[in-house]
Amino acid sequence: MIPWETIDRARAPDGAELVLSRRGEEWSVRAAGRVLMTSRTHGSEEALAAAALTRARAPRDVLVGGLGLGFTLRAALDRLPPGARVVVAELIPALVLWNRGPLAHLAGRPLDDPRVRVVEGDVLQRIAADRGAWDAILLDVDNGPSALAHPANARLYGEAGVSACRDALRAGGALAVWSAGQDPRYVARLGRAGLAAEAIAAPARGEAGGVRHAVIVGVREGTRRPGVGAVSRR
Numbered sequence: 001m002i003p004w005e006t007i008d009r010a011r012a013p014d015g016a017e018l019v020l021s022r023r024g025e026e027w028s029v030r031a032a033g034r035v036l037m038t039s040r041t042h043g044s045e046e047a048l049a050a051a052a053l054t055r056a057r058a059p060r061d062v063l064v065g066g067l068g069l070g071f072t073l074r075a076a077l078d079r080l081p082p083g084a085r086v087v088v089a090e091l092i093p094a095l096v097l098w099n100r101g102p103l104a105h106l107a108g109r110p111l112d113d114p115r116v117r118v119v120e121g122d123v124l125q126r127i128a129a130d131r132g133a134w135d136a137i138l139l140d141v142d143n144g145p146s147a148l149a150h151p152a153n154a155r156l157y158g159e160a161g162v163s164a165c166r167d168a169l170r171a172g173g174a175l176a177v178w179s180a181g182q183d184p185r186y187v188a189r190l191g192r193a194g195l196a197a198e199a200i201a202a203p204a205r206g207e208a209g210g211v212r213h214a215v216i217v218g219v220r221e222g223t224r225r226p227g228v229g230a231v232s233r234r
Contacts, residue, residue, distance in 0.1 A: 010094030044202035049075035059174025065123030070107035144179030191217035
């Protein structure tokens with residue numbers, strides 16, 4: 001078996017060491033020996049963009065929280081018109097640097113697209129500052145609303161964070177959140193905030209069988225009454 005080769009190391013803002021590794025054509029980013037992301041499984045990241053943009057009303061302005069290896073961003077760009085605007089909020093500067101360098105080819109160099117602007121920082125701060133600015137918000141910053149990469153991220157998924165996401169959407173806009181598994185409590189929270197909510201099963205590798213993640217979607221319909229939500233286990 002081909003051994004893993006360490007390509008680079010960096011520190012996240014919380015002090016954790018990130019390790020960028022390659023084994024043949026496969027790439028991964030690890031923290032404390034735990035795999036955070038890998039180029040082998042990105043089907044559900046692509047499903048994240050598809051779920052939001054197929055539900056949003058005429059999407060043109062999109063906020064992506066979490067750059068990862070660029071697959072969600074690429075899937076969004078492939079579904080957006082030439083005049084669209086995509087802002088990527090990424091907390092870890094090294095991920096931006098790697099996506100412009102050794103990882104750029106994985107998703108077809110999405111950061112080179114003129115529609116894209118990268119903002120380094122906390123995505124919740126961006127959401128809270130942009131009331132009614134977005135047709136779609138795509139969040140892939142944790143393993144899900146109940147499986148946090150960083151404890152401080154809990155505020156993004158609580159009642160206040162959900163309200164901020166709702167208020168940042170235009171009428172007809174869609175919020176999509178990547179999750180390692182189903183999260184009925186978060187779906188219900190979106191519903192209480194007045195979003196039409198559902199959880200969609202998403203194969204990790206984009207094909208039937210194997211590991212299945214979830215994409216949780218909430219649509220701001222404008223006339224939707226608070227307290228209405230639904231869980232789908234398709």
